Amino acid sequence: MAHVTMLDPARRPSPKAKRLWAINAALLWLVPFAAQVVWAILDDNWTTWPHVVVFVASLVLAGLHIGVVPIWRYAVHRWEISDTAVYTKTGWFTQEQRIAPVSRVQTVDTERGPIDRLLGLATVTVTTASAAGAVTITALDQAVADEAVAKLTEIAGRTGEDAT
Amino acid sequence: MTAPIPPTESSAAAEAEEAELPWQRLAKRMLLVHPVTEVVKLAPALLAALVLGTQSDNEIWTLVALAAVLAYALTRWFTTTYRVGPVHVQLRSGLFQRKVLSVPRNRIRSVDVEARVLHRVLGLAVLRVGTGQHAKDGEGFKLDGLDAKQVPALRAALLAGVTTAARRTDTAARREDTTDAVPAASPAPPAQTEIGHWSPSWVRYAPFSLTGLAVVAPVVGLLAQYGAVQWVADSGVVSGGVRSASRLGIPIAIAIGVLALLAVASAAACVRYLLRWGRLRVVDAGATLHQTSGLLTTREVTLDVARLRGATVQESLLLRSVGGAELEAIMTGRLRRQKVLPQAPRREVERVMTYLLGSAAQFTAPLRRHGRAAARRRFTRALGPVLLALVAVAIAAATVHVQWGWWLIAPVLLVAAAALAWDRYCNLGHAVLAPTEPGGARWLITRAGSLSRDRDCIQSAGIVGWTVRRSFFQRRAGVATVCAATAAGKGHYEVVDLPARDAWSLIDSVTPGAGDVWARYS
Numbered sequence: 223m224a225h226v227t228m229l230d231p232a233r234r235p236s237p238k239a240k241r242l243w244a245i246n247a248a249l250l251w252l253v254p255f256a257a258q259v260v261w262a263i264l265d266d267n268w269t270t271w272p273h274v275v276v277f278v279a280s281l282v283l284a285g286l287h288i289g290v291v292p293i294w295r296y297a298v299h300r301w302e303i304s305d306t307a308v309y310t311k312t313g314w315f316t317q318e319q320r321i322a323p324v325s326r327v328q329t330v331d332t333e334r335g336p337i338d339r340l341l342g343l344a345t346v347t348v349t350t351a352s353a354a355g356a357v358t359i360t361a362l363d364q365a366v367a368d369e370a371v372a373k374l375t376e377i378a379g380r381t382g383e384d385a386t
Numbered sequence: 387m388t389a390p391i392p393p394t395e396s397s398a399a400a401e402a403e404e405a406e407l408p409w410q411r412l413a414k415r416m417l418l419v420h421p422v423t424e425v426v427k428l429a430p431a432l433l434a435a436l437v438l439g440t441q442s443d444n445e446i447w448t449l450v451a452l453a454a455v456l457a458y459a460l461t462r463w464f465t466t467t468y469r470v471g472p473v474h475v476q477l478r479s480g481l482f483q484r485k486v487l488s489v490p491r492n493r494i495r496s497v498d499v500e501a502r503v504l505h506r507v508l509g510l511a512v513l514r515v516g517t518g519q520h521a522k523d524g525e526g527f528k529l530d531g532l533d534a535k536q537v538p539a540l541r542a543a544l545l546a547g548v549t550t551a552a553r554r555t556d557t558a559a560r561r562e563d564t565t566d567a568v569p570a571a572s573p574a575p576p577a578q579t580e581i582g583h584w585s586p587s588w589v590r591y592a593p594f595s596l597t598g599l600a601v602v603a604p605v606v607g608l609l610a611q612y613g614a615v616q617w618v619a620d621s622g623v624v625s626g627g628v629r630s631a632s633r634l635g636i637p638i639a640i641a642i643g644v645l646a647l648l649a650v651a652s653a654a655a656c657v658r659y660l661l662r663w664g665r666l667r668v669v670d671a672g673a674t675l676h677q678t679s680g681l682l683t684t685r686e687v688t689l690d691v692a693r694l695r696g697a698t699v700q701e702s703l704l705l706r707s708v709g710g711a712e713l714e715a716i717m718t719g720r721l722r723r724q725k726v727l728p729q730a731p732r733r734e735v736e737r738v739m740t741y742l743l744g745s746a747a748q749f750t751a752p753l754r755r756h757g758r759a760a761a762r763r764r765f766t767r768a769l770g771p772v773l774l775a776l777v778a779v780a781i782a783a784a785t786v787h788v789q790w791g792w793w794l795i796a797p798v799l800l801v802a803a804a805a806l807a808w809d810r811y812c813n814l815g816h817a818v819l820a821p822t823e824p825g826g827a828r829w830l831i832t833r834a835g836s837l838s839r840d841r842d843c844i845q846s847a848g849i850v851g852w853t854v855r856r857s858f859f860q861r862r863a864g865v866a867t868v869c870a871a872t873a874a875g876k877g878h879y880e881v882v883d884l885p886a887r888d889a890w891s892l893i894d895s896v897t898p899g900a901g902d903v904w905a906r907y908s
Contacts, residue, residue: 226890229904307902315858321900322851322871351718354878355851355871 228319231302231309238341239299239361243292245337251284301359303373308348308357320357324377326350332367346370391543394491395472404471409478415508416463416531422504424459425452468529475515475544477527489527493517495693495719496674497541499686501534506684509534515544516688516721545674545688582668582727582738584679591710591729592659593652595702602651663728668738675715675742677726689724693717695848695874696829697726697739699749699841703809706839711735715742716844716875723875745822748843753815753833759863760883761811768807772799809836816881818895830870830896832881842879846896848872854889861886868892 258277262268294314301310309321333345344367348357359370392403425432435451458481466479475494477487496516505511511534515527532540664681675689696716705711713727713735726742727735740746776796779788813836819829828846833839851871860866866886870879884892893900 224891224894224907225887226894226901227887227906227908228890228901229906231904302904304903307900309902309904317856317861319854320851321853321902321904323900323902326850350850350871351873352850352871352877354853354869357851 231300231311233301235296235299235301235359235361236341236343236363236366238343238363240292240296242337242341242343242361243295244288247284247287247291249337251280251287254280255284299360303370303377305377308359308374310357310359312358312360322348322350322355322357324374326355327374327378330371330374330378332371334364343367346374348374391470391540392472393543394546400472404469404473407469407471409467409469411467412463412529412531413510413533414463415510415533417460418508419504419510419531420459420462421456424455424462428455431455463531466530470540470543475527477529487527489515489517491544494544495690496688496721497544498688499537499541500683502683505531506534506682511537513537513540579670580667581670581675581741582666582677582734584663584666586664588663588728588730589656589659591705591708591731592655594704594708594710595655595729602647602654659728666728668726670741675726677724687721687724689715689717689721689726690719693719693874694742695872696842696844697743697748698723698843698875699735699739700838701732701841702838703836705729713739714875716842716848716872718848718874722877743843745819747819748829748831749841751817751819751831753817753831755811755815756865756883757885759865759885760814761807763859763863763865763883764807764811764814765804768803768810769800772803806836810834813839814882816884816892818892820895828896830879830881832879834880834882842875844870844872844875844879848874849897852893852897852900853878854893856886870896 258273258280262273265273267273291314298314298317299310299312302308303324306325307321307323308327309319311317311319327348328351329349331347331349333347334343335345338344338361342364343361344364346359346362346367348359350356359367362370432448432451432455436448439445439448461481462479465481465484466477468475468477472491474488474490476489479485479487494515494517498514498516499511500514501511510531513529513532515529661681661683663679666677666679669676669678673691675691677685677687677689679685694715694717698714698716700712700714701710709732710729711732712725712729715724715726716722717724727738736746736749739749776799782788813833815833817831819831821828829843830846830849831841831843833841849870849872853869853871855867855869856865860883863883864886865883866889868881868884868889870881871877872879881892890901890905894905899905
């Protein structure tokens with residue numbers, strides 16, 4: 223059995239990706255902080271130690287999630303589309319390398335959430351016949367995403383075989 | 387009453403001919419079945435009407451309700467018609483909201499037959515037509531109430547399309563390596579080979595699964611809701627039992643209780659097994675497998691061989707200890723995981739699986755273990771929670787007095803956890819089967835688990851993508867989890883905690899060239 227190693231995919235997400243992840247994380251942390259404010263008001267005793275401990279702990283976690291995780295994630299994320307396959311590397315704490323041959327691709331979707339639109343980004347999802355086999359390329363510049371979709375649909379159209 | 391079944395065609399002329407075909411009714415005997423099923427279904431409403439009737443001293447309410455239910459039940463027979471044309475099978479139903487369900491005959495992938503007790507007594511059967519699509523319950527094409535004598539011919543005619551379709555779409559996914567073992571799909575009538583046959587002695591494996599508890603637990607729960615537990619507890623037998631138990635001591639009383647529960651659960655498991663799987667037969671009819679089973683309610687399931695992508699051998703720890711196993715087919719389409727054999731002797735599972743997959747290697751091939759790091763991770767996971775719990779108890783013991791006898795449980799728990807970890811490590815493994823002939827299929831075999839252990843065998847042609855996943859701790863330990871994505875069975879099959887440097891070599895050996903332009907060979 224030949225020993226096989228894999229190169230990393232060549233392309234990175236848009237540099238604005240870090241900002242996207244940071245904003246999404248910040249929005250996520252709004253809820254716990256709002257809950258703490260409500261708790262402090264109801265309790266009327268907000269200088270006691272449970273309040274302070276919970277507040278400091280969530281401040282540290284939120285700081286890591288908003289400040290550090292996007293940078294970590296940006297250092298990991300890579301993607302590339304060859305003539306026959308799509309390959310991504312994603313994650314930060316748990317990292318994944320995903321590869322799917324284009325001949326098995328069923329649909330190619332582009333997704334743009336409100337924050338994505340604000341920053342001019344898009345996410346491309348390539349689905350296969352398996353629910354576990356979808357390959358997602360996150361935080362691409364709109365033009366790059368369009369180019370990727372065009373390339374994928376063009377290749378998928380060329381190789382028309384049963385994708386199950 | 388029975389019209390001839392035309393062969394499958396698809397042309398404008400055939401469609402025109404189909405539009406002229408008369409609609410047929412289901413078996414007349416269903417007029418006896420429908421009222422019974424509706425009355426059972428609407429029993430709570432009828433009971434309410436009965437209560438209302440007796441309270442208002444006016445029995446007429448009960449009779450009106452009963453008459454309404456019976457009339458509604460009878461309309462089901464009068465409003466349901468079907469026809470089998472050369473292009474489609476069609477079902478028309480509904481009293482107020484008429485509905486026509488049309489299924490193109492060349493899309494039919496399975497024809498399943500089921501007969502509940504009442505149907506069997508009256509010589510009737512329910513025929514269900516599947517197209518490989520997901521259908522909601524009650525939405526599918528179901529002919530409820532055909533004469534059982536009429537069913538085999540209709541089923542064979544409807545399945546004739548599957549046989550030819552399977553031959554036509556002979557893609558790489560077809561099992562080339564098995565053509566010498568399985569009689570090739572010959573023109574009708576296809577050869578029928580019995581490949582699996584149930585024996586009453588198999589019921590000895592039934593208690594070695596948790597199905598018995600699954601049956602007993604809801605019953606006990608239901609009884610408890612209605613206060614039956616109180617009644618049982620107050621009864622002489624139990625209070626006498628409690629008195630003698632207090633003489634014997636708590637450990638012995640607990641042991642007796644557990645034994646009694648096990649006995650009841652085992653009996654329930656045996657009964658359930660007999661009713662569900664009794665008289666099981668698996669027959670190979672060329673392009674399809676037919677599985678019939680059931681003592682009271684009989685089921686007949688069709689498996690389209692062209693959709694078979696592999697098989698899973700399930701051996702729970704209990705079942706393994708008595709030399710039993712279960713076999714499940716991995717399919718694409720509607721029935722993704724279809725039980726082929728229930729709890730049965732291992733060698734029988736091996737024999738059927740060998741026939742199904744075309745070689746014995748999937749069952750017998752030795753697996754590669756995943757090494758020291760994987761073993762260490764098994765032990766951390768099993769011992770970690772136990773140690774944490776012990777520390778928590780030790781901290782609590784500082785404030786609350788704990789009898790010293792309870793500390794004897796600690797070593798027992800630790801030994802059990804270590805044994806579990808070791809067994810999980812020994813069971814963890816994978817293998818790749820190279821093709822036995824040029825152009826043949828490759829197989830990925832992966833096994834994991836202890837209390838329940840699955841050996842999954844997947845054909846490489848069924849794999850549509852790969853994922854290599856490494857958590858922070860896996861990166862530190864130098865291991866990775868390889869996940870094969872497939873449209874069949876569970877959807878993804880994992881090789882857990884493989885040495886990270888072997889991950890892509892494994893992927894390349896199952897599906898050569900999967901690494902595409904990024905792979906570097908050395």
